[in-house]
Amino acid sequence: MTTTPYERPLWNPQQPSPMPFHRYRPFDERVDVPVADRGWPAARLRQAPLWVPVDLRDGNQALAEPMDTPRKRRFFDLLVATGFKEIEVGYPSASRTDFDFVRHLATGGAVPDDVTPVVFTPARRDLIDRTFDAIAGLPRAVVHLYVATSPVWRDVVLGRGRDEVRRTVREAAEHMVRRADPAAYVRFQFSPETFNLTEPDFVLELCDELTELWDASPDRPVTHNLPATVEIATPNVYADQIEYMHRHLARRDSVVLSVHPHNDRGTGVACAELAVLAGAQRVEGCLFGNGERTGNVDLVTLTLNLYAQGVDPMVDLSDIDSVRATVEHCNRLPVHVRHPYAGDLVYTAFSGTHQDAISKGLARHARAAADAGVSDGEAPWAVPYLPIDPADVGRSYEAVIRVNSQSGKGGVAYLLRTHAGYDLPPRMRPDFARVVQQATDDSGREATGKELHELFRTTYLDDDGGDGALRLAAWSAQPTPSGGHRFVCTLETGDRTADHEGTGEDTLAAFVDALAGAGFAVDVLETSVHPADGGSVAYAACRVGGRTVWGAGEGRSAPAASVRAVLSAVNRAATR
Numbered sequence: 265m266t267t268t269p270y271e272r273p274l275w276n277p278q279q280p281s282p283m284p285f286h287r288y289r290p291f292d293e294r295v296d297v298p299v300a301d302r303g304w305p306a307a308r309l310r311q312a313p314l315w316v317p318v319d320l321r322d323g324n325q326a327l328a329e330p331m332d333t334p335r336k337r338r339f340f341d342l343l344v345a346t347g348f349k350e351i352e353v354g355y356p357s358a359s360r361t362d363f364d365f366v367r368h369l370a371t372g373g374a375v376p377d378d379v380t381p382v383v384f385t386p387a388r389r390d391l392i393d394r395t396f397d398a399i400a401g402l403p404r405a406v407v408h409l410y411v412a413t414s415p416v417w418r419d420v421v422l423g424r425g426r427d428e429v430r431r432t433v434r435e436a437a438e439h440m441v442r443r444a445d446p447a448a449y450v451r452f453q454f455s456p457e458t459f460n461l462t463e464p465d466f467v468l469e470l471c472d473e474l475t476e477l478w479d480a481s482p483d484r485p486v487t488h489n490l491p492a493t494v495e496i497a498t499p500n501v502y503a504d505q506i507e508y509m510h511r512h513l514a515r516r517d518s519v520v521l522s523v524h525p526h527n528d529r530g531t532g533v534a535c536a537e538l539a540v541l542a543g544a545q546r547v548e549g550c551l552f553g554n555g556e557r558t559g560n561v562d563l564v565t566l567t568l569n570l571y572a573q574g575v576d577p578m579v580d581l582s583d584i585d586s587v588r589a590t591v592e593h594c595n596r597l598p599v600h601v602r603h604p605y606a607g608d609l610v611y612t613a614f615s616g617t618h619q620d621a622i623s624k625g626l627a628r629h630a631r632a633a634a635d636a637g638v639s640d641g642e643a644p645w646a647v648p649y650l651p652i653d654p655a656d657v658g659r660s661y662e663a664v665i666r667v668n669s670q671s672g673k674g675g676v677a678y679l680l681r682t683h684a685g686y687d688l689p690p691r692m693r694p695d696f697a698r699v700v701q702q703a704t705d706d707s708g709r710e711a712t713g714k715e716l717h718e719l720f721r722t723t724y725l726d727d728d729g730g731d732g733a734l735r736l737a738a739w740s741a742q743p744t745p746s747g748g749h750r751f752v753c754t755l756e757t758g759d760r761t762a763d764h765e766g767t768g769e770d771t772l773a774a775f776v777d778a779l780a781g782a783g784f785a786v787d788v789l790e791t792s793v794h795p796a797d798g799g800s801v802a803y804a805a806c807r808v809g810g811r812t813v814w815g816a817g818e819g820r821s822a823p824a825a826s827v828r829a830v831l832s833a834v835n836r837a838a839t840r
């Protein structure tokens with residue numbers, strides 16, 4: 265056997281953890297995993313399995329306040345609208361509420377022709393009867409039988425050995441056949457609860473016997489649903505267990521191989537994905553991962569993981585916020601802000617280098633779309649740090665970049681441009697980012713787009729330089745007969761007012777000449793201008809008193825905005 269890095273601790277092995285880890289046993293001492301020549305590691309996910317939401321049963325049984333009929337109906341309608349075609353709608357024998365809801369579906373015309381309801385039952389004759397009473401009148405249904413099969417559950421919970429469990433299953437299955445309405449298209453499903461802890465040969469024996477007893481055929485397949493009821497091992501182990509069943513189940517073309525991962529180790533999604541690689545065709549789970557304990561596997565993550573690989577997810581999550589709002593309402597549970605694809609913060613970057621990469625990526629994406637003559641929403645996606653385009657799930661770009669003291673120039677410039685329309689020249693961005701950093705360090709808070717706009721205005725546009733400021737009380741510029749420009753102005757500093765004039769090759773150069781005449785030596789290093797709100801906004805880097813200072817200004821025309829930008833730089837130089 266080879267040694268893995270795990271087996272060579274980097275720290276002092278003389279000091280083990282004080283936690284009583286010796287109380288727990290490795291999975292391979294609890295279950296015999298048949299390891300064959302695995303096919304799943306080389307397999308690829310190329311199409312969606314059949315997704316089956318079990319929110320109305322497994323999700324519902326895990327709620328402090330189970331859903332009433334209006335909430336269940338709202339959830340059911342959401343699942344139908346999202347595109348799910350097989351939906352577990354309840355455990356009719358569990359309670360009057362569950363029974364009534366299934367009757368509501370059976371009698372109320374709420375089930376579209378292409379949707380099949382699934383109902384869940386334990387292996388007890390009276391409860392099976394109640395289940396069939398609930399579905400009377402439904403033209404199609406799957407009746408789902410379950411019994412725990414693993415040694416601990418057999419011993420501790422059921423108090424039955426292998427043979428007795430087998431007999432319980434057979435008798436229940438026979439009773440189901442007797443109760444099924446021949447006029448309806450009723451199919452059967454079996455779940456060996458705690459499959460992942462059960463001896464493989466025993467599960468195979470039970471499943472094959474049911475395939476036979478229920479007379480499965482490709483037209484009327486049985487579903488064998490193999491749950492990781494409580495996760496006990498790494499996902500590769502579950503994949504091995506599923507691949508073993510996939511290879512050995514009898515009448516394989518008449519069996520739908522289904523999986524039902526829970527999330528006790530936090531690897532429910534990985535288990536489901538590897539199980540599909542291993543041969544599973546159907547996956548049961550809940551939206552946003554509600555369910556017993558740590559939850560059922562999250563179908564939203566699974567479907568969008570496929571989507572992010574360019575595979576049709578076979579569901580519509582293009583308005584993920586409204587899906588989330590309905591699920592939160594029905595479950596009365598919040599979805600975490602970091603929840604994959606759906607949380608409030610998952611399309612948001614606060615940190616400088618991430619923001620820089622995202623804003624460059626978004627700009628590149630927009631250019632690529634324009635070059636290809638397609639919309640942003642059609643062009644192939646390759647934006648750093650964003651696995652999918654947030655717009656595809658109805659999230660906006662605006663939420664992508666948010667600014668706090670961890671942010672850098674890229675994010676600050678992006679938010680200022682998208683929120684207020686100021687497109688700072690690249691060399692000016694560090695200057696404004698420093699101002700923002702100081703403000704967010706001082707406040708300890710996030711700066712909103714509105715606050716950035718305000719900060720930009722007070723820093724550059726409205727900075728009147730205090731009492732000693734230089735003010736342009738009036739000015740005009742005219743072309744001269746020699747092809748240059750003449751700038752005439754009244755300048756105020758403190759309580760002094762004086763008229764000045766200057767000449768130059770354009771309005772700005774003439775203004776700088778007038779400033780020099782007034783005793784302000786300014787060297788304009790760089791300017792840029794863009795249209796804004798019916799006028800222009802200009803940015804200028806100036807050398808004033810041996811320092812480089814940035815200014816910005818707005819005006820009705822580009823020259824007017826440039827003059828203001830230089831004046832802003834002069835005044836900022838005087839006050840810093």
Ligand SMILES: CC(=O)SCCNC(=O)CCNC(=O)[C@H](O)C(C)(C)COP(=O)(O)OP(=O)(O)OC[C@H]1O[C@@H](n2cnc3c(N)ncnc32)[C@H](O)[C@@H]1OP(=O)(O)O
Pocket residue numbers: 322325355357358359385386387388410411412421422457493556
């Ligand atoms: C992994 C899962 O999610 S499995 C689904 C779990 N879901 C639920 O339990 C929610 C709905 N359940 C219920 O409403 C109730 O448990 C009922 C109506 C099904 C049964 O209620 P009760 O008769 O009061 O039994 P109780 O709730 O105490 O369940 C324990 C009994 O069920 C038996 N049992 C457990 N699983 C099964 C099964 N699949 N088939 C038959 N009997 C079972 C146990 O052995 C135990 O029997 P015992 O009382 O003879 O020891």
Ligand SMILES: CC(C)C(=O)C(=O)O
Pocket residue numbers: 322410455456457458489491492493494524526
């Ligand atoms: C499918 C059933 C039995 C289940 O919910 C589980 O095993 O987790």
Ligand SMILES: [Mg+2]
Pocket residue numbers: 322491493524526556560
């Ligand atoms: Mg479950």
